[in-house]
Amino acid sequence: MHNMVTMRPRQGSRAPHARQSSVRAIVVFNAGSTSLKFGVYAADAGVSPELLCAGRIDNMTADPHFVVKHADGKPMESHAWGKHHAVDHKAALRFVLAWLKTNLTDIELVAAGHRVVLGGERYGAPTLIDGDVLDYLDSLAMMEPSHQPYDVGGARTFAEAYPDLPQVACFDTSFHRTMPGVAQTYALPKEVRDSGVRHWGYHGISYDYISHQLPKFAPAARRVIVAHLGGGASMCALLDGRSVDTTMGFGTLSGLPMATRSGDLPPDALLYLLRSKQFDTTTLEKMLSERAGLLGLSGISGDMRVLQKSADARALAALDYFTYAMMKYVGAYAAVLGGLDALVFTAGIGENSVQVRAALCARLGWLGVTLDENANAAGGPRISTVDSKVSVWVIPTNEEWMIAQHTLALIQPERKAPCSQ
Template structure:
């Protein structure tokens, strides 16, 4: 392939999409631009980052279910800044691969249908990726498209870790722990090989509006705080995290709440927002003096620290802790709170390094190394798409 070839990535969330623009040369994909569309914003716009520039471009197309107009206009706007005729492939983040997809794949009609068949396992996330996959197929029918799965990285976990204490037949039907944020954890595992090659038994805390932790043994996933769904694990911005199933029974039986009401509660009205009654954003809560705000932050750091301890048991030891994603990379107060609750493990944080968001934030005497590493899911998607494009 020529050095000027381009590759696009699409990282679709419930209400936003991040579009990566990568130049490819040989086996290397290098980011040259990034676009973001927030479908909640009015008026709709494409925010493009190109080098030091941030360019806001209004989108006039109507947002339809098939997204044809929005994607067509977006590609046209990108063509004002990049040679879009050189685009050779588009890689997509897909949340759920089930047991079938344990590596990135090329998307033909049959594979797309197979991804769609997994929608019941991720009803809020899978359809978003499929909208972009199908829109691009309609607009660019000959463009190679690939899928990178958040669950694939965790396929290495032992069957014991993946089991719930439910009848075996249900497990065999797919009701098990899958784990998520796998693209982020794959990137971090690669960064650790480069920057901290001696790290062996590692817990990575991916802390953003969606949040989870992963136990890595020599870079291989052994456990994840998220299980069957993205609701599981630690409290998040608006999601509950762990919840006694009896609460669901109580809400349905005693309070006669509908499925839709319970789903809305679990996904959109709980977590930090629910506990504080103030905000889902840790930045707002850290600045707020009200006790409800403090309690939400304390619950967040308590559950993170508890999960670190649990994962140390899975790994039979712990030598490295990594903080990543928006909160993990930028909010020193959250990291300090987690570290304080994890001091029994021998973790000690250097206050100055932590405040500066340095790569290493642990003290020299700390028995556990603590690092801050920026994650890049789009880079993983691009690398996997390029590998498929080159026949890897």
């Protein structure tokens, strides 16, 4: 490790040190299948969360590396374990906590917030964590095994280090509990539906954030489709800021094709693969989550940046499939909403891929979408022409800030509900 630092106020930022010896702060954790992101936020009562620093550990199974930056994006520190030195989630979180204790010596942690993908039937809103909560959330891991165990494990590990500090779980599924019953239901026998098989929906924390930001750009937009496009990708139909449908369904494999996840597939094809013994349940799940999607289609990579640079026909076909799938959902959701006022791109691909945004908008001329090519090349925020019947936007998401806001609202009851950043 190098560049060991102590946290100090940025020039021009609030300077709480002038009033007290330490800054009260919360830490937010967002665990992925092979990554761990975190952010540290000032927790002043009555003030919107202010980022102090943020970091992540990526590629934990093959070539793990740690990086942390100041709120202004300037590097604070980095560390690499080396190739073939896998780091599990528990070790990663312990590493982050040790780094915080060693380096942010003037920070007093007062709580932690966690992204948890699945809240199940019990939790339709952020909740304070205790042992019973974690036991229930653990029981849902069979429904969503790619993220849920790591999210719950992170809360348990934090409790070992800070047993007296409150923790808050924020759920990706909570935002979608406003969907009408018909949109949350599958055509299955009651006993199957009662076992938890329903349309849960994910990326809800991101959509929650966008729903609070969009009124600053398009205050009159009621019927909105948001495309959260990253390594995991989904779309959500919003009516007056509330979810009415979303592409990810029971788990995180369905909906749009993703970097390595399949997206929608006919169930009889999966039964065929099992029946013909090409796969068992374990190898089928691994194929659908790790070798399908853009990687499976192209045979080259699941990374959109690699595919966009490639002249290989398979890469071009994968990109075409991706935008074709999005177009179909835009059409369906425009019907659900009874029209469309705005389209929003967010997350890594949505915020950075000029090509993907242009390709989708080119397919939506029938809706009255007219792209401003110069604005799209510049990254927005508005990338549609003034006379476009549907306004199109690029709005960066910030799941960690949204979790920080919800966490502060629960540990400081006097605070108002989450507001715009």
